[in-house]
Amino acid sequence: MKRGVFPVAGCDEAGRGPLAGPVVAAAVILNPERIPRGLNDSKKLTMEAREALYAKICATAEVAVAFGSTDRIDRDNILRASLWALARAVDALPLRPKLVFVDGNQKIDCCCDCETVVSGDALVLSIAAASIVAKVTRDRLMMRLGAAHPGYGFERHMGYSVPEHFAALTRLGPTIHHRRSFAPVRAAWGVADAEEARIQTLAL
Numbered sequence: 133m134k135r136g137v138f139p140v141a142g143c144d145e146a147g148r149g150p151l152a153g154p155v156v157a158a159a160v161i162l163n164p165e166r167i168p169r170g171l172n173d174s175k176k177l178t179m180e181a182r183e184a185l186y187a188k189i190c191a192t193a194e195v196a197v198a199f200g201s202t203d204r205i206d207r208d209n210i211l212r213a214s215l216w217a218l219a220r221a222v223d224a225l226p227l228r229p230k231l232v233f234v235d236g237n238q239k240i241d242c243c244c245d246c247e248t249v250v251s252g253d254a255l256v257l258s259i260a261a262a263s264i265v266a267k268v269t270r271d272r273l274m275m276r277l278g279a280a281h282p283g284y285g286f287e288r289h290m291g292y293s294v295p296e297h298f299a300a301l302t303r304l305g306p307t308i309h310h311r312r313s314f315a316p317v318r319a320a321w322g323v324a325d326a327e328e329a330r331i332q333t334l335a336l
Contacts, residue, residue: 139227140230140232141229142257142262143160143218143262144259145157145214145218145235146263146267146270146271147290148210151310152291152297153277153309154270154273155199156267157200161225161229163192168185168189168261173251174267174268175263189261193261195225196223196225197221197265202308204216215240215241222240228244232247234246235248235256236249236252274286281309283303284307302320
């Protein structure tokens with residue numbers, strides 16, 4: 133702002149590592165006069181704190197969200213899908229920023245100047261805000277998927293690689309929301325395909 137650069141956006145994503153669900157990107161332009169207190173890397177906050185800050189961010193800032201689907205992740209790989217979603221989130225902002233800060237070391241193809249900030253969600257307030265929006269949005273989505281697909285525990289582990297999730301993959305097989313390009317899911321799909329072929333053979 134001292135250099136005359138405004139609006140400035142921060143963007144971040146949630147969900148690069150999970151075996152299921154989309155990657156969710158958020159972009160936020162904070163109001164300098166109404167910055168919520170307590171902004172931090174979403175991973176360092178409790179779920180209750182994230183939810184409270186999410187409400188304050190949405191009430192005081194310009195916010196946009198974009199999704200990189202499992203199909204896009206499987207087609208392009210998770211990094212490209214994440215960068216694509218980040219760019220889409222920035223482009224969807226109600227205001228066009230003059231500068232966008234991106235968490236990490238990869239620039240995005242957007243409508244303005246772009247600067248990368250390693251560990252930006254702990255260093256830049258607008259990136260921290262974006263990390264909270266992305267995390268809360270994705271967690272809410274995974275809870276809905278958990279209700280739609282009982283037995284997988286999406287509402288607890290959010291699709292990440294935990295023993296409960298591996299056990300569900302072995303027991304139930306993958307859903308349409310699983311990332312086929314990720315090795316554990318690919319292996320589970322192979323087992324499911326082999327079992328289906330065996331059943332069809334027995335039926336002949």
